[in-house]
Amino acid sequence: MLLEYAKKAKSAWDRRRSADEKFAAVKRFVSAPKGGRLLDIGTGSDAMLQCLSDKGLALYGVDISAADRERSIDEIALMGLTRIEELPYHDDFFDCVTTVDTTRLWEDKKAAFREILRVLKSGGQLLCTFSFDDNNGEGTPPRMLREQARQAGFENVRVKILHSEGCYLLVGEKPC
Numbered sequence: 001m002l003l004e005y006a007k008k009a010k011s012a013w014d015r016r017r018s019a020d021e022k023f024a025a026v027k028r029f030v031s032a033p034k035g036g037r038l039l040d041i042g043t044g045s046d047a048m049l050q051c052l053s054d055k056g057l058a059l060y061g062v063d064i065s066a067a068d069r070e071r072s073i074d075e076i077a078l079m080g081l082t083r084i085e086e087l088p089y090h091d092d093f094f095d096c097v098t099t100v101d102t103t104r105l106w107e108d109k110k111a112a113f114r115e116i117l118r119v120l121k122s123g124g125q126l127l128c129t130f131s132f133d134d135n136n137g138e139g140t141p142p143r144m145l146r147e148q149a150r151q152a153g154f155e156n157v158r159v160k161i162l163h164s165e166g167c168y169l170l171v172g173e174k175p176c
Contacts, residue, residue, distance in 0.1 A: 019047075019100075021162055021163055021164050021167065022100050022101070022129040022162065022164075022167060022169070023047065023048055023051045023100070024051075025129065025160070025162055025169045026048065026051075026052075026098050026100065026127045026129065026169070027051055027052060027055075029125075029127055029169065029171055030052065030055060030057075030096055030098070030125070030127065031096070031125055032055070032057055032095035032096040032124075032125065033095060034055075034056040034057070035056060035057070035058070036057050036058070036094075036095035036096065037057065037058045037060065037093060037094045037095055037096075038052065038055075038057045038058070038059055038060065038094060038095065038096045038097070038098065039060045039061070039062065039087075039089070039093075039094045039096070039097045039098070039119065040052075040059070040060070040061045040062075040097075040098045040099065040100075041061075041062055041063075041084060041087075041097060041098070041099040041102055041116070042062075042063055042064070042099050042100065042101070042102035042105070043061030043062060043063050044063055046061055048061075048098060048100055049061050052098075057095075057096075060089075060094070062082045062087065062088075063082075064082070064083055064084075064105070084102070084105075084106055084112040084115060084116075085107075085108065085111050085112060085115055086115070087115050087116075087118070087119050089119045090119070091118055091119065092119070092120070092121045092122065092124075093119050093120075093121070094119050094120055094121065094124060095120075095121055095124050095125070096120075096124060096125045096126075096127065097116050097119065097120055097124070097125070097126050097127070098126075098127045098128070099126075099127075099128050099129070100129045101129055101130060101131060103128065103130045103139075103140055103145060104130070104131075104139055104140070109140070109145070109148045110148050110151060110152050113126075113148060113149050113151075113152030113153075113154065114152045114153065116152075117152055117153050117154060117174055120174040121174065122174055122175065122176045123173060123174060123176045124173065124174045125171070125172070125173055125174075126149070126154060126170070126171065126172045126173070126174075127169065127170075127171055128145075128149075128169070128170040128171075128172075129162070129167065129168065129169050129170075130142075130145060130167075130168055130170065131166050131167050131168070132166055132168065133166050134166065139166070142159045142168050142170075143159075145159070145168075145170055146158070146159050146170060149170060149172050150172075153174070153175065154172035154173060154174065155172065155173050155174070155175050156171075156172060156173045157170065157171070157172040157173075158170075158171050158172075159171075
């Protein structure tokens with residue numbers, strides 16, 4: 001019983017450390033101008049937006065579910081409920097779009113990338129963390145996700161390997 005508890009505690013600790021690393025990686029690579037607009041897709045309880053609240057950006061968040069909505073802090077973000085394929089924003093509205101571990105939920109990844117591209121301004125940036133387990137094939141392989149982003153129209157698409165096993169950061173830009 002004690003061993004089982006220790007395994008669960010280690011697993012919870014590893015998940016928390018992985019999430020912290022992903023938030024830190026996104027924060028480090030955000031290059032939106034001060035006063036610019038940032039959209040977080042799959043914002044949940046808005047932990048990513050809280051992490052970015054000191055960047056001087058207008059923060060927006062969307063999620064498909066209202067489950068975590070009561071825990072979010074409305075003061076820092078304008079929130080909405082929507083699907084990735086139907087973002088409720090005008091073309092060329094955001095300087096940066098972030099998303100943490102949502103790609104596994106995207107039914108049509110190429111369509112999702114195209115929709116993100118639509119709401120980004122020219123030269124705007126996408127920062128997308130995701131996971132892939134090479135042992136069991138769970139998730140999307142980094143090369144495949146990078147290629148789908150390129151096919152949707154992103155430029156300068158690159159994948160950075162994070163320290164946590166199987167965790168990656170995809171970075172791409174909307175052409176000018």
